Structure formats: C-alpha cells, structure tokens
Amino acid sequence: MSNFFKASIGRKVLVGLSGLFLFSFILVHLTVNLFLLAGQESYNIATHFMTTNPVIQTIEPILAVGFILHIAYSVWLTFLNQKTRPQKFLKVDQSKSSTWASRNMFVLGGLIFVFLIIHISNFWYKLNFTEIGYIEHGGEMMKDAYTMVASSFAIWWYVVIYVAGAVLLGFHLNHGFQSAFQTIGLSNEIWRKRWTVIGNFLSIVIAAGFSIIALYFLIKHLIS
Amino acid sequence: MNLTLKIWRQKNANSKGAFVTYNLEGASQEMSFLEMLDYLNSTLIGKGEEPIAFEHDCREGICGSCSLYINGRAHGQDSKSATCELRMSRYKDGDTIVIEPWRSKAFPVIKDLIVDRSAFEKILEAGGFISANTGAAPEANSIPVPREHADKSFDAASCIGCGACVSACKNASAQLFIASKVSQLALLPQGRVEAKLRARNMIAKADELGFGSCTNTGACEIECPKGISLAHIARLNREFLKATL
Numbered sequence: 001m002s003n004f005f006k007a008s009i010g011r012k013v014l015v016g017l018s019g020l021f022l023f024s025f026i027l028v029h030l031t032v033n034l035f036l037l038a039g040q041e042s043y044n045i046a047t048h049f050m051t052t053n054p055v056i057q058t059i060e061p062i063l064a065v066g067f068i069l070h071i072a073y074s075v076w077l078t079f080l081n082q083k084t085r086p087q088k089f090l091k092v093d094q095s096k097s098s099t100w101a102s103r104n105m106f107v108l109g110g111l112i113f114v115f116l117i118i119h120i121s122n123f124w125y126k127l128n129f130t131e132i133g134y135i136e137h138g139g140e141m142m143k144d145a146y147t148m149v150a151s152s153f154a155i156w157w158y159v160v161i162y163v164a165g166a167v168l169l170g171f172h173l174n175h176g177f178q179s180a181f182q183t184i185g186l187s188n189e190i191w192r193k194r195w196t197v198i199g200n201f202l203s204i205v206i207a208a209g210f211s212i213i214a215l216y217f218l219i220k221h222l223i224s
Numbered sequence: 225m226n227l228t229l230k231i232w233r234q235k236n237a238n239s240k241g242a243f244v245t246y247n248l249e250g251a252s253q254e255m256s257f258l259e260m261l262d263y264l265n266s267t268l269i270g271k272g273e274e275p276i277a278f279e280h281d282c283r284e285g286i287c288g289s290c291s292l293y294i295n296g297r298a299h300g301q302d303s304k305s306a307t308c309e310l311r312m313s314r315y316k317d318g319d320t321i322v323i324e325p326w327r328s329k330a331f332p333v334i335k336d337l338i339v340d341r342s343a344f345e346k347i348l349e350a351g352g353f354i355s356a357n358t359g360a361a362p363e364a365n366s367i368p369v370p371r372e373h374a375d376k377s378f379d380a381a382s383c384i385g386c387g388a389c390v391s392a393c394k395n396a397s398a399q400l401f402i403a404s405k406v407s408q409l410a411l412l413p414q415g416r417v418e419a420k421l422r423a424r425n426m427i428a429k430a431d432e433l434g435f436g437s438c439t440n441t442g443a444c445e446i447e448c449p450k451g452i453s454l455a456h457i458a459r460l461n462r463e464f465l466k467a468t469l
Contacts, residue, residue, distance in 0.1 A: 004465075007427050007431060009437070077439075081395040081397075084397075085327055089293060089327055098394075102441040105439060179439065183440065
C-alpha cells in the first residue's frame with residue numbers, strides 16, 4: 001500500500017478518483033439548479049431538501065475532502081512535473097498531438113478555483129451563514145434561495161463571471177472525464193473512444209446548463 | 225532550396241549550449257531530413273568547422289536512434305514517423321527549421337543533438353524482463369496464446385525506445401515506453417507471472433530517474449513512430465493498481 005502513495009501513478013489515481021467524485025457532485029448540483037427554471041417554489045423546496053437532508057449533510061464534509069484531495073494532489077503533481085524538463089524547448093507545437101484543454105488542466109483548474117471562491121462566498125456562505133428572507137411553501141417556512149439567486153443574476157457582470165466559470169469547467173471536465181478512467185485503468189482502445197464521447201457530451205451539458213440558468217435570469221430581469 | 229537552420233550546439237555534457245543559425249544553400253527536396261543534415265555537415269567540414277553531432281543508424285524507422293525535435297515536434301511534423309523517415313519535400317525554399325535535442329532531466333545532452341538515453345535501459349533493468357526459468361524451447365503448441373493477446377503484445381513490442389514519447393509529453397513522462405514493455409510481457413504466459421511486480425518496479429525507477437507523470441494528453445501516441453496505443457498505458461495502470469492495492 002505504501003508503494004501506491006509513493007508512486008506517480010498512485011497520486012494520479014487519487015486525482016482521478018477525486019475528480020470523478022467531484023464530477024458526480026457537479027451533475028447533482030446542475031440537477032438542483034435546473035429547478036430554478038421551474039420556478040420559485042420548486043427551487044426553494046429543492047434547496048431546502050439539500051440543506052436539511054441528513055444524507056446530504058453527511059456527504060458535504062466528504063465533498064470538501066474530495067476538493068482538498070483533488071487540488072492538493074494536482075498541485076503537487078504539477079509541481080513535480082515542472083521539474084522534469086529544466087531546459088525548455090525553444091519551439092513547441094503540441095496543437096497537432098493533443099487538445100488545448102488537456103495541456104492546460106492546471107490553469108483551468110486554477111481559474112475554476114478562483115471561481116469557486118467567488119461562488120462559495122456569494123451563494124453557499126450567504127445561504128448557510130447569513131440571514132436571508134424566508135418564504136412559506138406548502139405550509140413550511142424555508143429560506144428564499146430563489147430570490148437570492150435571481151437578484152444576483154440580475155447583475156450583468158455577475159452573469160459574465162458565471163458563464164465564464166461554466167465554460168472553464170466544461171473544458172476542464174472535457175479532458176478530465178476520460179483522463180480519469182484512463183488513469184484508473186478502466187480504458188482500452190474501444191472504451192477510450194466511449195469515455196471521450198460521454199465526456200464531451202456531459203461537459204457540454206454542464207457548461208451550457210449552468211450558463212443558461214444565469215442567462216435566463218439576466219434576460220428575465222432585462223425584459224421585466 | 226535555401227534554408228535557415230537554428231540548431232542546438234553543445235560541446236559536451238558539462239558545457240552550456242546555445243542555438244547557432246546556419247544558412248544552408250543548395251539543399252534538395254529529394255533529400256531525406258538526415259541527408260540534409262549530412263549535407264550541412266559536409267559544408268561545415270569544408271569550412272573547417274566542427275560538424276553537428278546527431279544520432280542515426282538504420283535510417284528506415286526501425287532502430288530508434290534518430291531523435292530530433294524539429295520545429296516544435298518530436299521527429300518532425302509528420303505524426304507516427306521517425307526523423308529518418310522525414311523528407312525534405314515537406315519543406316519549401318526559404319523555410320526556417322528549428323532543430324533541438326530531446327529535452328528532459330532524465331535525458332541529458334551529451335553533445336549537440338545527442339542525448340544520453342540510458343535512463344530507458346535503467347527502467348528495463350528494473351523490470352523489463354522475465355525471470356521464469358523457461359528451460360529449452362518448448363513445443364510451440366504446448367502453451368496456447370490467444371491470437372488477440374499475441375497481436376497486442378506484438379504491437380507493444382514494436383516500441384523502438386527512441387524517446388519521442390518523453391519529448392512529446394509536456395511532463396516528460398516515460399509512461400508510453402514503460403507501458404509498451406509492461407504490455408508486451410504481461411500479455412504472454414511467461415511474462416504474466418511477474419506482470420504486477422514489473423509495473424510497480426518500472427514505475428518506481430522512472431519516478432526516481434526524474435521522468436514526469438502522465439496527464440493523458442495523448443501527445444506520445446501521436447508522435448510515437450510506431451503509433452503505440454494509449455490503451456497500453458491503461459493496462460500499465462491496471463497492473464500497477466493490482467500490485468499496490
């Protein structure tokens with residue numbers, strides 16, 4: 001077991017597995033967010049469920065560990081990889097041999113991290129630790145998360161940040177999805193193509209999904 | 225045709241190298257890339273200058289000796305081919321060509337365009353063999369090998385150890401090289417016995433020698449003269465996980 005953690009592949013496997021775990025979280029997150037398009041009551045009930053359900057509450061700290069593992073091991077591996085070529089090539093043309101996203105995972109990840117901080121401080125922190133308005137749905141009082149989201153996405157530059165964040169995430173996942181399966185060994189000639197197609201599809205759905213929600217509220221605000 | 229060549233010159237392993245620009249007149253599109261360098265060297269010798277050192281042997285894409293990083297790509301602009309297979313017909317009059325040695329911590333430059341690739345030998349010494357006592361050659365049909373395994377093993381065995389994978393990789397990782405050796409042996413009955421141990425030991429040695437880790441960009445597969453598949457890296461990862469977990 002100690003050989004696993006000492007070896008480069010072992011560290012990569014941790015990045016891949018934590019990445020897949022975070023990927024599944026993103027899918028759940030998008031699903032909940034899509035309730036925003038269904039209206040105030042639907043979204044508030046969905047948010048209420050997510051913030052009060054004991055199972056979800058138990059998973060939340062595990063999610064935090066997933067983020068920390070993914071970021072810490074990626075930074076460490078990138079740091080080690082920076083030292084493998086002390087004398088750089090004068091001219092490098094990797095455009096024919098690899099995708100842009102695959103070569104820029106660390107930069108993409110870094111930008112997503114910046115976005116994550118903005119996002120957490122504006123939504124998650126506000127929702128959990130500040131006093132926001134309450135509203136009654138089905139005889140139960142719950143936080144009016146819908147109005148909080150709607151008022152945020154009425155600000156155009158806020159929407160720009162969110163769309164940019166969603167697109168960056170899409171690129172990151174586009175490579176990350178199939179790369180994770182390759183790293184954990186669940187790939188071969190045929191499955192690599194399948195993971196790539198599935199990854200392409202899901203990354204577009206995720207980038208478009210989050211973007212559409214932000215744009216929906218901006219447009220709604222502009223025409224009202 | 226006339227060419228501008230920016231070539232890395234380095235006296236020896238301890239000296240600090242630099243790019244030198246040569247204006248070569250009279251090269252032909254019918255030359256191979258290495259013949260063009262031979263021609264350049266003959267003009268340098270004619271002027272009393274030291275010729276450029278570069279590795280070459282078979283010049284037909286088999287031996288894995290040639291190892292040039294040309295205009296930003298391992299083995300030049302053509303995918304899945306070696307430097308010796310590159311023709312000057314791919315260039316036109318007035319082109320500028322940047323020629324560099326493989327660059328990675330594990331492949332130090334010895335002179336000009338020649339690097340020391342013995343790090344690959346050290347990885348092989350760590351596990352690229354079988355130690356089962358096979359005795360005299362057995363009757364061929366006594367150990368059946370599925371056709372699919374034999375084909376995949378042969379594909380992996382076509383690795384010529386040129387080091388293009390390391391150069392093409394942004395992390396200078398040797399995973400494709402290691403994976404080809406691990407797959408070649410793991411898919412055959414005699415090699416299967418030590419497959420897990422082999423993966424673990426070869427990876428440990430590569431880490432120790434300063435090769436990077438794989439981030440699955442896939443550049444190695446494209447630049448590999450033999451087009452060795454990334455699927456072999458997935459197999460290496462499986463063997464490594466089986467060995468360590």
